[in-house]
Amino acid sequence: MAVSSLLRLLFFFVFFVIFVDGQCLDDQKKLLLDLRSEFKFNSSVPHSIVNWNETGDCCEWNIVGCDDSGHVTSLDLNSGGISGIIGESSALFRLTYLSRLGLSRNDFTTSEIPNQFHRLPNLAYLRMSSSGFMGPFPSTLANLTELVELALSGNFLTGSIPSFHNCKNLESIGLSYNNLMGTLSHLHFQGLRNLSRLDLSGNSLSGTIPQHLFVLPSIDMLDLSNNQFSGQIKQISIVDHSNLGWLDLSGNRIGGPIPNFFFQLPNIFNLWLSDNLFNGTFKLNKIRSLTRLSSLTLSNNNLSVDTNNMSSSSYINVLHMSSCNLHDFPNLRNASYMSSLDLSNNRLRGDIPSWIWETEISYLDLSFNLLKGLKKALISPNFSVVLLANNRLTGAIPTFICNASLLGVLDLSFNNLSGSIPPCLINKGIVSQVLNLRGNKISGVIPDQFSSKCDLQTFDVSNNNLGGKVPMSLSNCKNLLVMNVGNNNLNDIFPCMLSLSLRILVLRSNRFQGDLRCSKSWPNLQILDISSNDFSGRLNFLNLSSLRGMMLQSPIRVRLKRSDSNFLGANSVYRNEVTLTVKGIEVKLVKIWPDFTSIDLSSNRFRGEIPDAIGDLTSLYLLNLSHNSLTDAIPRSLGALTELGSLDLSANKLTGRIPEELAKLTFLSVLNLSYNHLSGLIPTGSQFQTFSADSFEGNAGLSGFPLNGSFNNPHRFGPSPSDDSEPKDEEIEWGYVFAALGYVVGFGSIAWTLLCHRRLRERYFEKIEEVADKIFYERGRRRRHERRVRRREERRNGLRRHHH
Template identity: 30%
Template structure:
């Protein structure tokens, strides 16, 4: 009985303590509240700052003495002590300077500090930041700090993540002082010397983003010691020499971006089961492609690769993007040995090479991701989106989201000949198709009328003959069309989108006639009873044609807007969009130019339409 009473008392005491402690308010220290308010008063709110944020808002506007500071936006306190341990003022529209005597530095218990995406007016990073002895995460990126990074940062012995994106300089001999347990170092720090050899000492480093940091010289072999590294982004520097072979075999490396440097030499085979993004574009790499590449995203454009088409890439079941543009690749594309080729591919860019021979139908036969549209989403359906949403990091998630909306084929400026395979009309999810500047012959396949998502179709600079298929008039999203410099003849199709194209879309085809290059094509337009010539003026029109015209034009515009907003979302949310944006923006350039002219063409059309019909 006594034993039971003791247990009951222990239980009741525990419950009383739990309930009472759970109801205790955060007891912030008055001097911390005062320090935060003083820090707030040294800054102003400027809505023109934080423009890179998706939803910026002034968090400090909620700070006042009527509420405990632990309930303020951006402030987190320790539940037991009441100390302010986290301060997140990112995207807060803050403007001003942070001097060494700022009351911010009185918050001695801070563990996480995020001041990113504000405007601190070219303030230098104060040495006082080095006194936050408990700090594990420090983010000062994109906040207009400048000058030299103080060596006092190396005093932060618990620091795990350091983000310093901005116009900053780091002295080489100070780098060794940076901490052994650092797991994240973020970009746009200006290194005035060669790539620091001591970078390899950061054995806990998981993410290294140093794009556009004025890095020079070769990549030190010591980077091959970073066995925990997952992301390595070193693009837009002046790095040269060969890429250390050990980099490709790092056991945890998932994303490798070394584009826009001066790397040279040949590829070597490597063994990696973790790499799923490789971007080595815009270097001077030579030789053959190693068949050990098994990643999801591959950009090797603008190098000096001299090889035939790497047909074995088609067997990679998860390859999403393949860009081999502007190399010295040559010969025919042979695919007969590969079954189910490129099943998940969404972007293929082989332009500006010397590929030759016929376009094999088998290349396009199994492009499942380009053949399926989800009607409920109004966008191409990506197979396996649940897996990527759940399993890939934020950067790759953002990229995959854009892939849901975007597919493209660019085979331009090669030496392809023969007929265009009619099976390409089955690629109904393709947004951009560019087969220009080859030696393609025969007719334009009528199956192209099934390309219901296409916005840009460029077949110029070939030897195509016959008539333009009337089926193309049903492509309501088609904003850019170029059929110039072929041997086409007959009547130009009539339809809402075709009324928006100018004569340069058809130049160099002496056998073509009809609007907009001539007034007569041997047919008459059937007008609705309410569609009269007198009603066609610059101010208003009640014709059925005008309704259909605007429906088609707006549908085409809406599709492009969706793609554009997706690109912006990716750029803002990841901060690492450059290599993909270059591919997409390059292929969309003609669409954008065409849309800028559309409004003028629409106004002029009605005047010309009176004489035409």
């Protein structure tokens, strides 16, 4: 009986222990429910806090972890659909047993990181990346002596980085892409013997780079890219057992010669030094000793790279040497693993060697060189991006390119290529995303052979000698975003069959005719340039109310300079960062779209009134209706175009007064109403007072400033396009805009074209400014020339009348 009682007691004890082990304590459950009440949350997100309630064991709730005593030790709220504010008195800071906390990829955009994390003394893993936290970096995080991993990347944190020398257990620090400033001292990470990953990229850190960072005992990945570090890096001794494998210093202001110890790192596989101020001559054969080196970028420094005695590493995968003063191709015949080669903006001459086409390269950029020919070769099927723009290539487009399996991007723009477009580029769908043949001497017609599976996003054949019509089969390209056939000899009507996804359409300086009557519209259209053609009819045939892409959403204002060289500034684009992994390499890229919208219908034969509906296009930045036969009054609805920076209605037959509403367009920097039939006083307004008399001349009935209140300006009615303009001469060079945008439409083309290439992005922005400069400078120059010719003619006529 005693034994039986003892067994029952033992059973009860074991049952009790099993039952209570790991059961959530009441105070812990209350704290979790209090924390839940502090947040807003998306109930549709799985594994969120939506199912936390009064019943049940909180240690069995999803995303909650407990120790054997029932204390909450882990909260994984990453991607939990949570928003709100974490207050200084939040229940979170009473969960004092927490060792792991994940809040990444939520929405705390109005919240600062509280200074209370020191109340969580056991915290070892803190992950709060990409959650919109703002405000100063909390220095109390450096007091968490148990901290192993700190991840705060992709927020909006400001201020300086505190010293973490007390956090001896730290293994990983990720603070990239914030707004952190200041310098780093030798104390910041001193003594962190376990630190293997330090990522401070994408901030505004300055000063010199502390040398001890390169010799931290366990450091494997050091990323200081895209900051403002400067000065030189001095030579230091590297021990043979250094673990440093990933070193990214690109996008800074580091000068002097490249330190030799970089090439003594036995385990280095990624060495990115592009976009700095490194100078001197660099001998490429230094990389021969780096048997594990996979990726090397030297682009856009002040270097002269010596490729002599170079026998390439068989493991090199990425080699970028743009703007390195190269005269000869490096010997890469044995680089059997090469996938990305950038030798752009150098002084390479002669023919492109045939062995290049036989490699495993997928991304090839040889643009901006002095290359003349393409040797015939068996092109490898791996090629995905081929950029040969701005060289001196002659002859016909080689058909061996059609042997590639699938090219994402082919750019042969701004060369001296002639002949016709090879049909195989079209009918085989060889180029899947971007085909840019702009600025050559290509003739013939555009092959009408676009397949039903066409995925083309950018098609640019502008500034050639093409004739014929726009192929009807282009309607098969359902994803077409950019279509530029400007400055050719096409003879057609408006291409109503084009994809509804169009964002940019340029038909300028051809022989298009007819009206704009289409049964459909393009809701995403941002740039429409059909100037210098023979279009006619009324503007209300264009369904303006459907152009939602030109209606105001979230503008970024950039004021035009008030001079003859007005420009559309580089800030008039917005950037969305994209991170992709290409063959195991994580690459941060940028998608670029124009924030400005524009309509250019100048130098045609449009007649009738300007539709009131144009006032609905509230994000319009440039509107040019000049050199047509438009009549009636200027609609007051133009006053709703608050983003308008340039308005040209000159050389029409407009009548009546200038609407007072135009004087309220404070963003307007370019205005031309000359040579119409306008009358009355010029409206007064702070912006209108900055325009010269040239903006209003040729209107006999106008008076007031800046015409000095007189009616004696020359009486000359607006000339018609037939007698006063030649479409081919009225050039608006949108081309560079499309050359810039051509590479970056869609995530695919963006990914390949801007791969690891910050300077190329900057070059595109410079081209945007350059072409905009040309837009306004050329137009202003021609306007001044026309005025001088008119005035001379008027003086001669006046002298003749006086003589008679």
